[in-house]
Each structure stands twice: as structure tokens, then as C-alpha cells.
Amino acid sequence: MKLHDFRYVLFAAAAVFCTSGHVVSALAGPTPAEIERTVAAIRAYDYGRSEKPLRAVDQLINATFGNSELRSLLERELLKVLESDASLASKQFVCRKLAIVGSDASLPALRKMLASGNDAVVEIACYSLSQIKSPAVNGILREGLGQAKGKALSAIVTLLGDRRDAESVEAIGRLTESREPIVAEAAVAALGKMADAHAAAILARLRGSDSPRLRATAQHASLQCARELAARGNSAAAAKIYESLTADDKAPTHVRRGAFLGQVALGGPDATRLVLATIGSADRGLKAAAIAAIPTLRDPKAGALFAGKLAELPAAEQVLLIEALARLGDPAVRSAITRAASHGGPGVRIAALGALGTLGDESSVPVLVAALGGSQSQEGEAAGAALRTLGGERTDAAIVKGMQAAEERLRVELIRVLADRRAAAAVPALLEEAASPDVAVGEAALRALGAVTGEADFPAVLAILTRLNRDQLRPEAEQAVASVARRIADRSKTTETLLAAFDATSDVPTKCSLLRVLGTIADDLACAALVVVARDSDPQLKDTAIRALADWPDVRAVEPLGWLLRTSASKTHRTLALRGYVRLLAARAGEPGILAERYANAMAAADGPDDKKLVLGALAGVPHRRALTLATSCLNDTAVRTEAATAAIAIARKLPEADAAAVSAAMQLVAASVADAQLREQAKALIRRPAKSHKP
């Protein structure tokens, strides 16, 4: 993404746009007279002038698509401009359009342009000619070879190369000797694209030239020539060029690398042999490319072959080979990679452990587990990542086995791996680990159960919570039950199960846990249950239920919280209820008058400045006169005066013209009450003068 500079939005804001589809339909089937008139208008165009006439021609082109008669007329009219004394800008535009609609009829005019001797004119003529398929184009370009010079000649040569014009190979071959380097270089490049036997022979000769410049450009063109030949099915000729370039130790590394990769791409057993030989050679310039080419080999024996060479290579190359073998994805390399993961040098071990993540299966688990439990953090990181992506049907079971045999720290890590793998097969083992005497293991197991288990496991996870005898694990156990419960489609059934568990136990901490879980289920039944318990005689149960209602996630709890607000004897509970009530009201879309009334109830129950500020903050979003009145009623309370003024101003700004009188009165009050100059100014600005009456 780049930053855009819109400093020159001169008229964009007020611009009239045309929608392409609409214009086309409006112009469908233009008349000959319209075409003549529209095209004639572009004669007067020049740089910096209005481009409206150009846009009109664009639309004509689209409107005449499929109508050969009108297209011919359009082309003829464009050519009239081209042959007139119109500006270069106008002719450039015409040539761009001829690139779309031009035919043989355009060639005489474009031919004249090629002979103009003006670089810009020749180049824009080439722009048109490049899109006209007629073989006659090549003829006039060949003529141009004898007329143009410098940049213009270079443009013509390049275009002949792009058109793969075999008839110009001889002439372009001569231009490789041009004294103008720009022309000679274009000529050599064009030969690379033409890529017939004659062109290849000229390039072979140039590769042996005494001129370093010609030699270098010929090497580049030869690479292109070989690719063209290979694409046309002439692998033998391509291979000959590639072999010559690869063997040229004076050629730049990247040219030799390109030739080497070209040879490999030709395929077959020769490709495997070539890669193998290069990896085993001292050719440092090609080794990395050779190793990286392994995954492209279509040889079924390649994996085993290169894996067998792994131990013979220096450490740096082993790393590259391991990554290449991982991408090859052949299971035959697994044992070699596994061996490298435990016996290689540090970098090799990290690479091999990482590779096992894509190549490995259950047999890779022991080595990965050992690395995860080892002292090397980078190896542990690589092993952990690999264990999380490792394939294989029995892999989860193998990790479980490794986990059960591990000491506590490693066991925790492996439980986290199982959680990230969403390993359903690990549930029985995780249920066991949840009862581990080691708190860290128990916590990890409970978190994993929250991630891994489904509806079928719900009773077992719930049983952990209801039988829990260690408060340290209570938050994780509640979280696990809540996580599984949220994944069960039938919420009411889940709530009933939780309520049955609540009724079945007399243990207060367990009951409290279940109430907190019910708060996260958040359906009608759970809400009703919490309302009942909120009146319970047991203070701990009552407190837990009220807190769960105060944290309730949706508007279902508004009414119960309103009731608690009015009736609770506990200041703490009223504060909790107020906060939940205001939070849910603020999130609720509703009729502003009713909302204002509810905030008035909340304000009446508010115990201190903090609570009042909370209400005023939410009230500011209610566009109703009652809300304005409520806010201004708090102006007398010095502890919340600023908040009351701020809320009143915010409400006033949202009120309609019909409330102008009320707004003015309220703002006068605000302006008279507050010390803050900014608020005073804001209030004064909202005091509305009565509109003057207009006599008919």
C-alpha cells in the first residue's frame, strides 16, 4: 500500500462522472455522422487541454465493438487525424486507439510514421503496430530497419523480436554489430526471442566474441533462446545451449545458474543426475540452486537418493537439503530426517525438527518429544511447532503416550500441544491428568479439556467440577465446563443439566461454580435461575448470583438488575447491579423516552458520585428531553457538575429543532452553573434564538 497525494483534487469533488456501462448503452449504435464529428473533435487536442473529446472516442470504440462497418469508419476517421497537422498529443492518442481498432488499413499511415526520424513518433507508431496481427506489419517494420536510428531503431528491432519474425533474423543479426550499443543490444535480445536455428547460431557465435559486451548480452539472449526452444519442444537444441552456458566458467554465476535450472527443467533422469552431481561438486555458485531444485524433480526415486546423501554434506548444505526434502514430501526421506533431528549439528537439528512437522508421522513423536523436553530453547520451539502440525492417524495417541511418560514440565507442554491439535483421542488421558496432584499439570489438562472436548464429554468435564476438592483449580474447571457448554447446540438442555447438578450438591463452593458457569450460558432459563438464587438466604450463593447477573452478556438481565437496584439492601450489590444495568442499557437500542426513564431510575438508586458519573456518561447518548432534564437536574451536585454539563451538552446537540426551547433553557442553566470556560462556550453556542416570522 502506498500513500496517496491528493493535493491536486482540482475539481474531483464537483466532477461529473460517467459510469462506463451506462455510457455504452447510451451510445449503442452511433451513427456515421456521430463518429465523424466525435473523432474530428480530437484534432484540436493538445497536452493540458480538456480530454473530454478523447473520452468520447473511448466510448465510440466500445459502442462499435462487433460492428465491422462502424469500426472501419472509426478507423478511417482516426487515420484522418493521424495524417492531419494535429498535435503530437492528438496523434499519440490516435495511435493508442489504433492499437485496439487498427487493421491493415492503418499500415500506410503507420509506415510513414516509422520513417519520420522522430523517436516519439516512431515509438507511438510501434505502440499501434504491436497489436495488429497482420503479417504485413512485419514487412513495414523490416523496411523501418533501414530507415531508423538510435532509440527508434531499437524500438523497431525489439518489436520484430516480440513478433518472432523469422524473416528479419538475418538483418537483425547484422545489427548486433551496430556501433550504436542501444541498437546492438536490442538486436541480440531480439534474436533470443526469435530463437530459430539461425538466431541460435548467431548467438552461439556472439558468445565467443572478443567483445565482453557482446559476449555478455549474447549469454543473456541465449538463455532466452533456450527457453523458447524448450517451449517449442526442441529440448535437444535447448539442452545444447544450456550445457554450453553451464560449462562456461567465465560466465556470471546467475547465467550459469539459469542455464543449470533450465537443464533441470527439461526433466528426465538426466535432471536428477545433474542435480546430484552439482550437489556433490565444488561449484558453490550452483549448489544452493541445485538443492532448491530437488522438489521440482519428477523422479520417484529422488527422495531416497538425496536423503542418502544428507550425512555426506557440510552442515550448511544439510540444512538446505532438509528443507528441500521437506517440500518434496516423500515419506522415504523420513528416517534420514529423523536421524538428523537427533544426531546433526545445532542448525541441522532445528531444520530437521521443523521438517518433521510436514514429513513426520507417529514414528517421529519420540524424537520431537525429546527435543521439546531438552535444554535447547530453539530446538524445543521447532519441536513444539512440528508436534502441532504432525500428520498421521496414530500421532495423537503417540503424543498422549509421550505425555504420560514425561516429567511434569514436559507433560504440561505436551498437554498444550494436544490442546492445540484439538486431539479428541486425548480426552480420556486429559481427564486423568485433570486429577493430577501437580497443580500445573491439572490446570493445563483442564484448559485442554475446554479446547478439545465436545457434547459427549460434557458429563465427564462437569463431574470434574462437581467433585473438585482443590480451589486452586476451580477457575480452570469452571472455564472448561463453560467452554464445552458453549459448544453444545441445545443450550436449554445444557442449562438443565447444570441446574440438576446444582440441586444435587450441597457443597456451596460447587454451587457457586455452577452459578458462574450459568452466567456464561446466558439463556432464559439460566437467567431465571440466577434471579431465584439472588434472593437466597445463603449470602455466598446470593452474592455469586448477583455478580453473575451483573456480568450478564445480553439485555435479558436488564429487568432483574433493575429490580435488584431498587430492592437490594446491600450497597455493594446495588452498585454491582447499577453498573450491570447501565452497561446493558447503553448496549440496548430502544425508544429514547423509555431509556431516559430507566436512567432516571438508575440515577435515583445511585449511591455516590462514581455511580452518578457512570449514569451520566451513558445518559449522554440518549436523544430525549427527559434525558436532558435528568442531566441538568444534577448540575446542583458539585461532585458531578462537570459530568452533568458534559452530558447535557451532548444530549442537546442531538435534539431536534422542536426541542429548541428546552435546549435553550437547559443550556442557559449549564452556562450559568459551570466554571469551565470551554463547556460554557459550548453551552452558549447551543442557545437558540427563536426563528423570525416570515410574512407571506
Place this chain on the structure above:
Amino acid sequence: MSERVLRREFLSRTVATALSAPLVLPASALGRAQAVAPSNRITLGAIGLGGRGQYDLGHFLVEKDVRCVGVCDCFADRRASGKALVDRHYGNQDCKACRCHEDLLGRGDIDAVLVATGDRWHAVLSMLAARAGKDVYTEKPYCLTIAEGRALVETTKRYGTIWQCGTQRRSNASYRSVVDVVRSGLIGKLRSIRTSFGGWGGNGFPKPEPEPDPEVFDYDRWLGQAPWAPYCKLRVDLWRNTWDTSGGPIVDMGPHFLDTAQWAHNSESSGPVEYEGTGEFPEDGLANVPFVVNVTARYADGVRIEMDSGEKAVRFDGDAGWIRVDDMGGITAEPKSILQARRAVSGVGYTYMAGHIRNFLDCVKSRQLTASHPEIAHRNHTIAHCANIALRLGRKVRWDPDHERFLNDDDANRMLSRTMRAPWRV
């Protein structure tokens, strides 16, 4: 002209005598915190030091195994500030600044280049750099036509060049997790993808003005492959708004979000087969690209890609839900269980630039394909170009991704390529 040719000659000479690249370990296997031996360093040159170029360069500089040794820009002030950025980082004055890319590409001591110029230069410079034996990280959009894009793919294959397109969302955890969600079927069967590229604007009438001193601003070099036009500051400032020098809003932001679309749809080597839409084009002035777009493309399997001018984002709709990732990596989805199921990361932001650059540097060493390698980039850019062609022609076009040709529409096929102003070519 002769000066330029001499540089090209020099380039050929120095490349021919360049030493073989050392075989080095990728940082991923070394651990990034380790000190980097000089033999394991990648020497970098940066071409294009505008705002984006310096932003990218800053991310390269913090990589311990990178040593930037040269900067190049046709604007004198930009090359000076680029050099200052590099020198400040290393605490010396060693970075060489030059106006002409030939001087930078001709250096035998540079392994890789960052290309962050205007769009018309991205492919051309990438190909020249490949020819000079450099690996390349280039900003998007990397090509102005489909043919130019394909030529880049071919050139990098021809030299075994490591090339990364600056579609850095490829290396971002948020985007990856969204792709995971779609590919794993968590939103059900994928039905449509909406890509939104944001607003666009800016226009005026470029009256010819005296050309500046090339040492201060080399206009001819700035213009590059684009058809010749007289100098006007407005033309330079609004280069993104004309077809001659850019590709408009779809080609500008499209490569990011269309890349994600292709990735999630698992069609990175192919693309949609049909395009249709409308665009709001300025009625007059220099700007001739559409400011507002609304294009629908369709894959052969019926999945649609919508492209519009809404707030930058990509959204996938399936028959069991949807997921959306915005420009900054923030994720939203419905139902919410989708996010829980994949533990999707939200709000990662732009720090992920580093991951994309790291991937490039590792690949320079290992010679493996980059995350946004040429074929992937070409295919997502192709979607943007096909959409533009449909808009410019004002009709539905049908596309053959295998042969990279439009079906039964010669006008459209004539828009696949365009000649470049000499001496630039593909």
C-alpha cells in the same frame, strides 16, 4: 544516451566477473538473535526512496544479516534522504547514492535490491536486476499489463532469481488464519469473496512546463516505459491516476486482497474466468482511471469475487458463515464460533512487514521460492488487470486462465500488452 549505454556496458562487465555467491544458512535455521558473520550477510541496494521505499528500507535495515550499501532515485532529495537513513543506521557515511539504476545494478558487491519506485518501473527494474544477478524484493503492483507480468515470471525462471512481491499480507498471521478458516470449511462451502480497495481521487490538467535539471529530477528516467509526454509537475504528482503510468485503484490495492482471495480459494496458479462491472471514470482531465469500481469476477466453480471501492478489506462468505479481515489485520466473523475454532489472531497490524522481508532474505540464502513468488503474484495481478479491461471496455469479458487469453474479444486481447518506450523492454 551515451552515458546510459556506458553504464549498461559496465553492468555486463562487472556481472561477468562477479564472484560466486557464498553458500550460507538461512536465518530460520540459525536463530535470529545470533550475530551474523559478514559471509552470511546479504548486501542490499534500494531503488526508489519515496515514502514507501524508505518505509520498506527501514524494515530491511533492522534485519541483522542485511547490509545496505547503495541507494538510487531519480529525485535528488529522495536519494539524499535515503542515503541519510542508511548512514544514520550504520553510523557512517558509506552508503553510495546514485541517480541511475545502472550504476547500482552494475555493482558486483550487491546481492539483492529493493524496488519501490512508481508502478511502471517495478517489472522493468526487477527484470534488469535479475539480468544483473540480483535477487529482488519489489513493491506491488509489479506490472502494468498481463504480458509484462508474465515476462517477469519467465525472467526470474530464466536466471533462477529469488523474487518477492510486496504483498506482505501473505506473511501475516491474521490473513493466514482467515485463509485457514476458509480452506478448512469453517464457513461452509465458499460462495463469494468481497475485496474492497478504498477511495480514489485527484485530477487536473497537465500544462507543459520546463523540464527540471536531471540532476535534481530526472524526468525522462522517471517516465520510464510510459509513452512520452511533456513534463508537468501535476503529471508527476498524479502518476497513479493515468493508465500510462499506473493501473488505478484495482491494480493498486487489488494484489493484496486478491492474493488472499486466490490463496483461500486455492487457485493461486489460475484465476476467475469471467469479469463484468461498472466504473466511475472522471469525465475530463489527466485522470483516466476509474475512481469508483464495482466488478464481479467468477471462478469456473461458480465462486464470485466482488471488487469495490468500500473500506479496504476482504470478506469470505460461505453457506455456513462469513469471515472478514480488514486492512490492518482485524478479523470479524459470524458465527463467532469460527474465531474460537481457529483461534484467529485479530489486529496484528503492520508489524508483519518484517515477516515478509525475513522470508525474502531466507529465500535469498536457501534459493527456495518466496511466499509471494512470481507465479502467485502474476495470477493475482492478472485478476486486477482483467477487471480493469472489463471496465475500460464496458462489457463482460471471458478469460482463459490456462492460455492467458480472452475468449472471443480481440479488443480485450489487444490490451494484454503494450510496447515500452525504448530502450526499456521485457
